[in-house]
Amino acid sequence: MRDIEDRSIPFLMHLITGQVEELVNKWARPLGLRIEGVRVLFRLLAGDRTVNEVARLTGVELSTLSRLLTRMEGMGLIARRRDAADGRSVIISLTAKGRKLALQHQPVYFKDYETILMKGFSPEEARHVRDLIVRMLDNLEQSGADPISALNGAGNRRASA
Amino acid sequence: MRDIEDRSIPFLMHLITGQVEELVNKWARPLGLRIEGVRVLFRLLAGDRTVNEVARLTGVELSTLSRLLTRMEGMGLIARRRDAADGRSVIISLTAKGRKLALQHQPVYFKDYETILMKGFSPEEARHVRDLIVRMLDNLEQSGADPISALNGAGNRRASA
DNA sequence: TCCATTTAGTTGCAAACGCAACAATTGAAT
DNA sequence: ATTCAATTGTTGCGTTTGCAACTAAATGGA
Numbered sequence A, B: 001m002r003d004i005e006d007r008s009i010p011f012l013m014h015l016i017t018g019q020v021e022e023l024v025n026k027w028a029r030p031l032g033l034r035i036e037g038v039r040v041l042f043r044l045l046a047g048d049r050t051v052n053e054v055a056r057l058t059g060v061e062l063s064t065l066s067r068l069l070t071r072m073e074g075m076g077l078i079a080r081r082r083d084a085a086d087g088r089s090v091i092i093s094l095t096a097k098g099r100k101l102a103l104q105h106q107p108v109y110f111k112d113y114e115t116i117l118m119k120g121f122s123p124e125e126a127r128h129v130r131d132l133i134v135r136m137l138d139n140l141e142q143s144g145a146d147p148i149s150a151l152n153g154a155g156n157r158r159a160s161a
Numbered sequence C: 001t002c003c004a005t006t007t008a009g010t011t012g013c014a015a016a017c018g019c020a021a022c023a024a025t026t027g028a029a030t
Numbered sequence D: 001a002t003t004c005a006a007t008t009g010t011t012g013c014g015t016t017t018g019c020a021a022c023t024a025a026a027t028g029g030a
Helices: A009-031 A033-044 A052-057 A062-074 A096-115 A121-140 B011-031 B034-047 B049-057 B063-072 B096-117 B123-142
Strands: A078-082 A090-094 B076-084 B090-094
Touching: A009 A033, A009 A090, A009 A096, A009 B011, A009 B096, A009 B123, A033 A078, A033 A090, A033 A096, A033 B049, A052 B034, A052 B096, A062 A078, A062 A090, A078 B063, A078 B096, A090 B096, A096 B011, A096 B090, A096 B123, A121 B011, A121 B096, A121 B123, B011 B034, B011 B096, B034 B049, B034 B076, B049 B063, B049 B090, B090 B096
Parallel strands: none
Antiparallel strands: A078 A090, B076 B090
């Protein structure tokens, strides 16, 4: 940490999220998942969702998610069913196996990583951090793009050498 | 923002960094770069570095970086030369073209994105945010892995000036 | 009703990714 | 000096990614 020269907030946050995701990836690997899959799993624990909703709520790009869901379907963790009310939508739900897996690991995901991060923070400080971060998200929102969909690069890639 | 259910610090940070990187990607696209390349460029502005150091300091995985450097070399932005002192290392430096490009865009990268993020923050609050974030990074460091190299996976360390 | 538009989701494709294996070099131990 | 271990950087390989194009279904307007 001490030898990092770039101390800009965006870069420091990049380091934090990068490392947390790395930790989650390592942890989730034996389950055959990575962080995106983990996020999907726990999101579905709160209730069935359409593909679009899951994408929005987890910050996974739609086409990426579609393929991720295919993999998770193959693993027997989730099920797809077409929405009777709207034939365009596909509703994603956990299978018994997926639910069991999610419930089993829920505490780790929802507590452990935040606990590591916030060690030594008083409750007020923790609350303060959350407030500040939400303000940053609001700033981003005002500055242009939708904070969620922009996550996936709602549009760009290309150009190389 | 308001309809996001997961308000855990790691996830909120994921949203922030994701969006900032998206913005930088959009901005850097006309330059033929994306955020990783931009980080490399500005890092080298502070002085020549070995591939390993660049990887460490920017949080780009080594093999990814190696290929990125090949692309940037092809664009005429950077140069590779073998370290005379240690035949294993390869020293990366900016070409005149790369330096010009970096200098030209330095203000945008180092100021604008942080400015967007921190809009409405008082100087004390901004300082506070940085302190809190550094504490988080220290927590991660203590929890096991090296915050920089852990970004990718495997790693190594080395102090710098 | 008919047709244009919008929305949901999937898939084709090329680029990028990360892990692991590798060669080259250095360091350390004996 | 010899050998074994560790480090640096690159590459092989299979996976994943994101954009764009596409199908199918719903919606709105005339």
